[in-house]
Amino acid sequence: DQQVKQNSPSLSVQEGRISILNCDYTNSMFDYFLWYKKYPAEGPTFLISISSIKDKNEDGRFTVFLNKSAKHLSLHIVPSQPGDSAVYFCAASGSGNTPLVFGKGTRLSVIA
């Protein structure tokens, strides 16, 4: 049973436009959410996170939105750049420092 779901395996966006990556979760005990970015042949790298006490967190071109009632979060990248082309993983953890649970990832392609 998947606790963290990324239903779009891939997304293609024009350079300069907004990229929106979505993630849904089922476990109501999750209270901390993260996005990781992964390039081929490299390990995932942390991008941005949000605690359940917030509904938005922004870092430069990256913004994460959390809708707790819908158990949904999204990552917005504005403007998208070709260097943003990568696989993006959504992850979540619960109280008690439980290990991160990851979604299956979304491959973003930013076309110049």
Add this chain to the structure above:
Amino acid sequence: NAGVTQTPKFRVLKTGQSMTLLCAQDMNHEYMYWYRQDPGMGLRLIHYSVGEGTTAKGEVPDGYNVSRLKKQNFLLGLESAAPSQTSVYFCASSRDGGKAFFGQGTRLTVV
């Protein structure tokens, strides 16, 4: 500051052989993890440790063993490799169970 270092980066094993993957972190993190990444499956947790001398099972622990004898090291062992264990293995560490830092990965092929 090296962060999380995995050894080796690549390995080919024959079915039934054994091997150990080594993970070392220099951030004094308490928590360490082993994940595997397979096409279309995302990152799945194999085993993890919440401190020196502790280990716990994750989502897909069968066929693997781990040890955390020293705080900075987390070893993943395959006693009898199977083709189903062909995967990319990632080690990660975190200070308090939240944001995790990953190694560069080990690509393992079992033939």
